[in-house]
Amino acid sequence: MNVLAPRRGLSFGEVVARHHARGELVVQPRMGFADPGRMTRGLLATRSARAATVGTITIDSYTRVGDHEAARAALAAGADLNGYPLVDHDPVTTTALLDGVLTGDFPVQVRHGSADPRRIVRALLGFGLHATEGGPVSYCLPYSRMPLSAAVDNWRRSCETLAEARGPELEPHLETFGGCMMGQLCPPALLVALSVLEGMFFWRHGIRCLSFSYAQQTHAGQDEEAVAALHALIREYVPHARTHVVIYGYMGVYPRTPGGALELIAESARLAARTGASRLIVKTTAEAHRLPTVAENVTALEHAAEAARGVSRIGRLGDTGIHAQAKALVDNVLSLDADLGRALVTAFARGQLDVPFCLHPDNAGRARGRLADDGRLEWQRIGAMPLGDLVDLPGDRRMTSNDLLDALRYVERSFDEKYGLPGIETVNRLTQGSRT
Amino acid sequence: MTIEAVQPMLPDAGLDVIVTGLSSDAHTWNLVYLELLLEELGCRVTNLGACVPDATIVRECVTRRPDLLVISSLNGHGRQDGVRLMEAFRARAELVTTPVVIGGKLDVTGGSNAARLLEAGFDAVFEDSAGLTPFRTFLRTLSVRAPGVPLGAG
Numbered sequence: 223m224n225v226l227a228p229r230r231g232l233s234f235g236e237v238v239a240r241h242h243a244r245g246e247l248v249v250q251p252r253m254g255f256a257d258p259g260r261m262t263r264g265l266l267a268t269r270s271a272r273a274a275t276v277g278t279i280t281i282d283s284y285t286r287v288g289d290h291e292a293a294r295a296a297l298a299a300g301a302d303l304n305g306y307p308l309v310d311h312d313p314v315t316t317t318a319l320l321d322g323v324l325t326g327d328f329p330v331q332v333r334h335g336s337a338d339p340r341r342i343v344r345a346l347l348g349f350g351l352h353a354t355e356g357g358p359v360s361y362c363l364p365y366s367r368m369p370l371s372a373a374v375d376n377w378r379r380s381c382e383t384l385a386e387a388r389g390p391e392l393e394p395h396l397e398t399f400g401g402c403m404m405g406q407l408c409p410p411a412l413l414v415a416l417s418v419l420e421g422m423f424f425w426r427h428g429i430r431c432l433s434f435s436y437a438q439q440t441h442a443g444q445d446e447e448a449v450a451a452l453h454a455l456i457r458e459y460v461p462h463a464r465t466h467v468v469i470y471g472y473m474g475v476y477p478r479t480p481g482g483a484l485e486l487i488a489e490s491a492r493l494a495a496r497t498g499a500s501r502l503i504v505k506t507t508a509e510a511h512r513l514p515t516v517a518e519n520v521t522a523l524e525h526a527a528e529a530a531r532g533v534s535r536i537g538r539l540g541d542t543g544i545h546a547q548a549k550a551l552v553d554n555v556l557s558l559d560a561d562l563g564r565a566l567v568t569a570f571a572r573g574q575l576d577v578p579f580c581l582h583p584d585n586a587g588r589a590r591g592r593l594a595d596d597g598r599l600e601w602q603r604i605g606a607m608p609l610g611d612l613v614d615l616p617g618d619r620r621m622t623s624n625d626l627l628d629a630l631r632y633v634e635r636s637f638d639e640k641y642g643l644p645g646i647e648t649v650n651r652l653t654q655g656s657r658t
Numbered sequence: 659m660t661i662e663a664v665q666p667m668l669p670d671a672g673l674d675v676i677v678t679g680l681s682s683d684a685h686t687w688n689l690v691y692l693e694l695l696l697e698e699l700g701c702r703v704t705n706l707g708a709c710v711p712d713a714t715i716v717r718e719c720v721t722r723r724p725d726l727l728v729i730s731s732l733n734g735h736g737r738q739d740g741v742r743l744m745e746a747f748r749a750r751a752e753l754v755t756t757p758v759v760i761g762g763k764l765d766v767t768g769g770s771n772a773a774r775l776l777e778a779g780f781d782a783v784f785e786d787s788a789g790l791t792p793f794r795t796f797l798r799t800l801s802v803r804a805p806g807v808p809l810g811a812g
Contacts, residue, residue, distance in 0.1 A: 630687060
């Protein structure tokens with residue numbers, strides 16, 4: 223691939239920081255199309271949406287797992303892919319695409335889901351891009367069977383590649399995906415801890431501009447406390463990096479009705495605004511049914527931006543112990559080994575980090591999350607995690623398959639029941655973003 | 659009281675079951691759900707998880723010799739990935755009669771594609787739309803049949 227000069231323009235972190243300073247929440251879609259024309263239209267529509275936006279190119283799943291032969295075969299056959307094959311498209315095509323959409327204050331982030339992103343990182347740098355996301359734990363355990371030690375090594379090298387590209391006109395940016403483990407039923411303290419640990423891993427391997435994710439869960443008050451804990455731990459553990467917090471709109475089973483989906487999107491935007499997060503990855507009303515269209519994405523971006531507008535940051539928060547739990551998990555990992563990658567592998571091998579319901583061979587699988595009656599996500603079991611002094615566990619009641627379905631569908635059910643069949647005036651109110 | 663609760667209780671199936679996803683499918687919650695369901699029905703479950711290569715599924719089944727292999731697929735590649743798996747699976751002498759079922763969103767529309775999966779070597783195909791009753795019935799049939807008698811032999 224021809225290596226291009228870095229594209230002139232502000233870095234991803236700088237663009238987000240400028241919007242934040244103006245009080246604007248940056249909204250961003252998940253968006254990836256194999257067809258370059260459609261990808262271009264998607265990015266241009268994102269850029270011109272009535273909101274502070276940054277662009278996304280989401281990679282297809284063949285590229286995600288490194289099956290470049292399948293990606294090239296699909297392109298040759300004209301078959302559709304579920305994302306943009308950045309590594310295997312003709313570089314001339316991708317260069318033209320980016321020339322048409324990038325501007326000084328509209329950067330594009332590459333989102334991919336890969337436990338081995340080395341080729342993807344080289345490719346994006348080759349096109350003059352500099353922002354991507356993921357993590358050695360969060361893109362290994364839920365989505366692959368790759369040994370965690372191998373993913374740690376892949377991510378270390380990818381960080382180093384990104385860091386080497388740093389220059390006066392290019393500040394590489396990396397976002398943790400650790401705030402989203404499994405999408406559902408992972409108690410917030412572990413999400414916060416993994417997001418912080420992945421960010422520290424990036425920092426130690428040379429990345430200076432970072433964002434830390436947290437995915438909206440089942441209870442707004444609990445999510446606010448979790449994001450506050452995330453901010454505090456970032457200040458404590460990564461004080462010298464340029465950082466911001468990014469909220470992911472709910473990543474579990476989505477409401478099926480437009481009314482329910484719109485209100486859940488608005489709630490994710492209010493969560494971001496109230497907690498001082500700078501950026502929101504936005505879901506759409508099509509989420510429960512299929513991959514969203516460009517138009518559905520733009521509608522959702524504008525809806526989210528409107529919902530966040532004028533919402534002020536909250537000052538006082540409850541403390542149910544999320545910060546203390548997350549800090550205990552982080553400190554324990556740091557005590558295991560001076561090398562953070564090895565420390566993460568050791569922590570999972572000993573079950574001292576243990577993601578509920580994750581079936582990866584390197585995850586102990588002894589911890590369990592549960593939904594309390596008030597909608598908060600709590601621990602049912604903590605396995606070998608060092609949280610014994612910090613958590614009151616309920617009686618050990620066996621979760622049935624029906625309990626699991628109920629918990630997985632709690633958000634879908636509650637938003638559909640409450641907002642599912644609105645009259646037209648309710649739709650207007652929601653789409654105009656007024657707050658309840 | 660639910661409808662399930664007034665039905666006569668199923669006898670514990672008592673089966674050793676392997677649950678797995680297929681190589682290209684990263685979905686996990688379906689596998690967690692099946693594990694809990696099968697345990698409630700008295701099965702002992704080994705869950706191989708998501709994104710499992712064909713060779714790993716074959717190796718685990720040769721080693722563990724389960725009473726049943728349950729495959730769940732949601733990413734729409736279930737038909738092609740399932741057919742490919744069965745070529746390797748049924749080629750092993752130890753696994754010729756091992757019961758194997760597949761279910762989920764298989765990109766299977768109508769009987770002709772289900773027939774293709776049956777022809778490839780699956781003992782049953784459970785479409786997403788049909789609910790759980792056919793699967794439960796299949797398990798009961800499996801748990802009461804004489805050991806060593808292949809499915810469909812009687």
